[in-house]
Amino acid sequence: MYPDGQPEQKAPLNEQDAALLNQSIKEKWKPMRDEGGENRGCLDCPLCGEYRKILGSKPCEDCPIRAYTGEIWCQATPCHDYGLHQESKHPDDNRGRLVLGCKECETLCQKEIEFLGEVREWVSSGRKEIK
Ligand SMILES: [Zn+2]
Numbered sequence: 001m002y003p004d005g006q007p008e009q010k011a012p013l014n015e016q017d018a019a020l021l022n023q024s025i026k027e028k029w030k031p032m033r034d035e036g037g038e039n040r041g042c043l044d045c046p047l048c049g050e051y052r053k054i055l056g057s058k059p060c061e062d063c064p065i066r067a068y069t070g071e072i073w074c075q076a077t078p079c080h081d082y083g084l085h086q087e088s089k090h091p092d093d094n095r096g097r098l099v100l101g102c103k104e105c106e107t108l109c110q111k112e113i114e115f116l117g118e119v120r121e122w123v124s125s126g127r128k129e130i131k
Pocket of ligand 1: 085089090099102103104105106
């Protein structure tokens with residue numbers, strides 16, 4: 001079955017997921033918070049890139065955020081609240097962009113960073129405790 005006598009060695013899923021969560025924090029949400037960058041939703045989310053299957057029957061299957069919250073499409077996350085806030089308070093020409101000086105934008109962005117950190121801790125600890 002294994003020509004070399006060894007099964008293929010794969011990186012543990014938890015390590016990959018922790019890396020993706022770190023990437024989302026570092027490359028997406030922190031720049032948004034600090035520079036008022038754009039939120040491109042799934043398009044610039046490393047986790048969506050890996051796990052979201054829009055056309056499949058099981059969206060977000062295996063995504064650690066889904067596993068942590070029990071909800072698909074990040075519906076139980078600060079990111080979702082951020083999207084709602086953007087839609088209601090900031091006009092379409094500013095869609096998704098964090099508005100520097102808007103307390104709610106900054107608060108929700110910060111909450112998302114903390115939330116992603118929580119999920120990262122959870123996967124790093126072997127997903128032992130579901131809160
Ligand atoms: Zn705002």
